[in-house]
Amino acid sequence: MIRVVHYINQFYGGIGGEEKADVKPEIREGVVGPGMALKAALGNEADIIATVICGDSYFNENMEEASAAILEMVKKYNPDLFIAGPAFNAGRYGVACGSICKAVKEKLNIPVVTGMYIENPGVDMFKKDVHIVETANAATGMRQAIPAIAKLAMKLAKNESIGAPQEEGYIPRGVRKNVFKSERGSKRAVDMLVAKLKGEKFETEYPMPDFDRVAPNPPILDIKKAKIALVTSGGIVPKGNPDRIESSSASKYGKYDLTGVNDLTAETYETAHGGYDPTYANIDADRVLPVDVLRDLEKEGVIGELHRYYYATVGNGTSVANAKKFAATFAQELVKDGVQAVILTST
């Protein structure tokens, strides 16, 4: 019997939503939540003997302690296989699944599998280290994700050979493998070129890695004269959310005038973000968007001025394409308005 330990967050563990995202890890015997379907998909050669549950915020704010504590819990059950998630497009959950899978693989030397949506930040962080099955972006994709994860996990547990990413459904790890093909390379290259010229579909055998990096700009020479703008992905909006920015998968951003605003209060500002406990930001939004402190620094002459407008969106399951589009648009306005530096805050 293959002994499996499963990792899930506080939400799937039935402990609670964002208000419980700070719970410390615990381990329970047997299956919990999505473990039920996973157990069925794994078949009768494997059994989920225990489930680790940890709050997403707790894990992300205390990565080292959380990993160490969970490793100890997992070790006691002496598993042959470790499965985390799936996390879909939940960023903190994905980071937790990836980190703990990597730690278990390295320290306990057993196979690990997790599942995520391709834009989950956990993918770029851990795709080289662990097998991540590609899933839909939301839990509605659970029914497709579970069998795919179970299948790959069983193969790894039985030490069977693992095929290419597209055959097995995991996200490419950047591993190159020598294989025999019936046609030689020059012929395949020419065929690919011909297909490309004809506008037909073709698949490269060596995709180029996508390094989208922007070099750092030179520093501000005289901060006392600089015009500084605030931007946030933490969803801080005027009370009532006038632009109706969505609490997740935001399709827009807001631009808000700070003229005469010296302090964000519970009566005037709130968060529209649905991916963290809003209690603290709703009481005092300066905790996410530090307008009060910047006004003080402006008065004291530490900075030149705080830009009249701030820009806000909700960074919760928001697609990379949208975030890029928002920022590309307002960055042009910032340039036009003579802004010299930006402080961007994220929750």
Add this chain to the structure above:
Amino acid sequence: MVKEIERVGIPVVHICTVVPISLTVGANRIVPAIAIPHPLGNPAMSKEDEKALRRSIVLKALKALETEIHGQTVFEK
């Protein structure tokens, strides 16, 4: 978003709690924050102490904006 701002030539500092995510996203100047639901605050503190804490993080962010860097840099606590 940090990359798109940096791309137009404006230096940007990212104040965030989960530094590994910021590194993955491609921020260049990174200042670690307090906690996910209150990156620039701590509700357990008195109002004055909390504001002083927030001020110290913002000052660190300004320092980061004034610092010449040659790659991704985390301005530690």
